[in-house]
Amino acid sequence: MSGARVYGAPGARTRERMASVGGPPWQVPVALIAAAVIAYVAGALALLGGAGDLAAGAWYGRHQLAAAHLVGLGFVSVTAVAALLQLVPVLLRTTLAPAWRGAATGAALWAGAAIMAAGFLVPVPRAIAAGGALLAAGAAVFVADVAAALLRAARTEAGPGASGAGIGAAVAWFAAVVPAGAVLAGNRADAFLGARVTDLLAAHAAAASLGWLGGLVLAVGLRLGPMFALSHGYSRRRGVVAMVLWHVATLAVVAGLAADAAWLRAAGAALLTVASLTALGFVADVARHRRRAVEAPILHLGLGVACAAAAVAVEAVAAAGGVDAARGHAAAGVLVLVGLGAGVTAGHAFKVVPMLVWTGRYAARMGTPGTPTLSDLYPARLAHVEPVAFAAGLALLVAGVLAGSRGLAAGGACALLASALAVAGAVADCVFGRGRAAAATSVHPTSSSTHTKGGA
Amino acid sequence: MTRDDAVAALTGVVDPELGVDIVSLGLVYGVDVDACDVVAVTMTLTTAGCPLHDAIEGGVHRALERAGARSTRVDVVFDPPWTPERMGAPIPA
Numbered sequence: 001m002s003g004a005r006v007y008g009a010p011g012a013r014t015r016e017r018m019a020s021v022g023g024p025p026w027q028v029p030v031a032l033i034a035a036a037v038i039a040y041v042a043g044a045l046a047l048l049g050g051a052g053d054l055a056a057g058a059w060y061g062r063h064q065l066a067a068a069h070l071v072g073l074g075f076v077s078v079t080a081v082a083a084l085l086q087l088v089p090v091l092l093r094t095t096l097a098p099a100w101r102g103a104a105t106g107a108a109l110w111a112g113a114a115i116m117a118a119g120f121l122v123p124v125p126r127a128i129a130a131g132g133a134l135l136a137a138g139a140a141v142f143v144a145d146v147a148a149a150l151l152r153a154a155r156t157e158a159g160p161g162a163s164g165a166g167i168g169a170a171v172a173w174f175a176a177v178v179p180a181g182a183v184l185a186g187n188r189a190d191a192f193l194g195a196r197v198t199d200l201l202a203a204h205a206a207a208a209s210l211g212w213l214g215g216l217v218l219a220v221g222l223r224l225g226p227m228f229a230l231s232h233g234y235s236r237r238r239g240v241v242a243m244v245l246w247h248v249a250t251l252a253v254v255a256g257l258a259a260d261a262a263w264l265r266a267a268g269a270a271l272l273t274v275a276s277l278t279a280l281g282f283v284a285d286v287a288r289h290r291r292r293a294v295e296a297p298i299l300h301l302g303l304g305v306a307c308a309a310a311a312v313a314v315e316a317v318a319a320a321g322g323v324d325a326a327r328g329h330a331a332a333g334v335l336v337l338v339g340l341g342a343g344v345t346a347g348h349a350f351k352v353v354p355m356l357v358w359t360g361r362y363a364a365r366m367g368t369p370g371t372p373t374l375s376d377l378y379p380a381r382l383a384h385v386e387p388v389a390f391a392a393g394l395a396l397l398v399a400g401v402l403a404g405s406r407g408l409a410a411g412g413a414c415a416l417l418a419s420a421l422a423v424a425g426a427v428a429d430c431v432f433g434r435g436r437a438a439a440a441t442s443v444h445p446t447s448s449s450t451h452t453k454g455g456a
Numbered sequence: 457m458t459r460d461d462a463v464a465a466l467t468g469v470v471d472p473e474l475g476v477d478i479v480s481l482g483l484v485y486g487v488d489v490d491a492c493d494v495v496a497v498t499m500t501l502t503t504a505g506c507p508l509h510d511a512i513e514g515g516v517h518r519a520l521e522r523a524g525a526r527s528t529r530v531d532v533v534f535d536p537p538w539t540p541e542r543m544g545a546p547i548p549a
Binding site: 355366368369 | 468469470471472473474475502508510511512514515516517518519522
């Protein structure tokens with residue numbers, strides 16, 4: 001074709017084709033995501049157990065700690081490892097890690113989070129230490145693998161790109177959060193380094209939820225959001241600006257919390273509001289330019305970014321004395337950890353798992369009659385139910401916490417548990433039900449007519 | 457094998473994400489069939505770095521071979537980039 005730019009010699013592996021190789025066998029990320037979803041359900045159960053305490057403004061109880069680590073580490077972080085094993089070759093044109101090491105890393109993070117959460121719940125300090133050690137080992141390998149992949153990508157002509165840089169920034173937060181958490185788990189009462197433990201805990205929670213989880217959501221959403229929405233003509237620059245502002249704001253918030261500097265916290269919160277609104281503008285722009293119906297990933301991305309903006313607003317109201325400060329902190333924490341971190345992860349699981357299962361089971365059959373499409377594997381009914389239960393549950397829980405209503409908070413936590421069960425059902429259906437049945441039932445008329453005409 | 461046979465075979469390659477065949481999507485930029493039934497396809501994808509790149513390219517090879525091509529060549533290009541406006545556009549001769 002005249003004027004066409006061909007990457008590589010005809011028949012050779014093009015640069016973009018090379019970008020799609022290097023992922024692990026599909027069973028590795030799917031198994032990690034399935035395990036992560038179990039942690040999500042367990043975290044939602046722990047949240048239900050701690051809903052009453054949250055409504056009383058107690059954000060540092062055993063149920064709350066267990067829920068935060070099960071959701072933030074067991075669900076979101078393990079899903080992130082699984083997704084990055086598959087996504088890094090696409091984004092950075094290099095592998096993240098050999099499949100066995102990726103699986104071991106994810107398993108260590110998951111087991112560490114589960115043991116640690118059990119240690120918080122019972123409570124058993126030795127279990128917290130053992131889980132923390134396992135977690136730290138998995139995190140160290142993961143951080144080293146991401147850093148190495150980014151360095152390899154930086155040496156290439158294309159570089160790591162905006163998404164790669166965003167992943168690097170988020171992982172840098174993770175690298176800081178895990179050792180800080182270990183120090184705090186070993187010293188949960190006394191002041192040290194001239195700071196109160198509660199200030200350091202708040203800084204740790206902000207770094208984990210905003211820097212690691214929020215930063216990762218923005219970096220991955222920058223690439224996957226438009227891809228899943230089939231969006232063209234949107235402003236990518238707006239997403240990049242939002243990502244940069246987000247990390248600067250997080251730095252100010254974390255430093256302000258650790259140093260108990262109100263002016264720094266306020267500056268960070270103001271910047272975070274701008275970053276959230278810019279990110280929301282990016283998501284709206286992607287949705288406006290989409291060429292397909294809005295599905296779970298883009299819906300949750302928009303909802304998650306709105307939750308981040310709402311968390312800042314809640315903290316501002318609390319600072320102005322409009323609501324009890326402790327309950328304001330608890331509500332803001334729920335909005336960021338659950339609304340942004342867990343929600344966006346759950347939304348993307350509805351698309352990522354069918355894609356992985358399809359690639360593993362049916363990609364080699366493509367071009368032959370009867371091959372199922374991804375939509376045959378997409379659990380549409382659960383994907384419609386889950387965001388409704390999630391949004392209602394989150395709204396009720398946050399309202400219950402802010403109003404000091406245990407009943408309202410428990411009702412919200414129940415709805416969130418239902419939404420987590422919907423995600424678990426969707427994954428199980430895709431792997432064991434729909435994903436197997438699709439092969440037997442799917443017939444595409446174009447395939448049939450083509451091969452009749454071709455006489456094959 | 458004629459060019460029409462090759463194009464018809466390509467309508468059997470359905471984008472697994474969108475559920476629409478690659479010809480109707482406007483992903484195929486050119487199809488050439490020589491006297492020895494060697495088929496050369498120039499095509500694009502909806503997005504560069506698409507994780508389904510290998511699957512779609514493999515599907516093109518398989519569909520053409522099933523339709524009678526002796527050998528196949530697929531060039532994936534990203535210039536001009538695909539836009540949804542290309543859906544339904546005829547393949548340039």
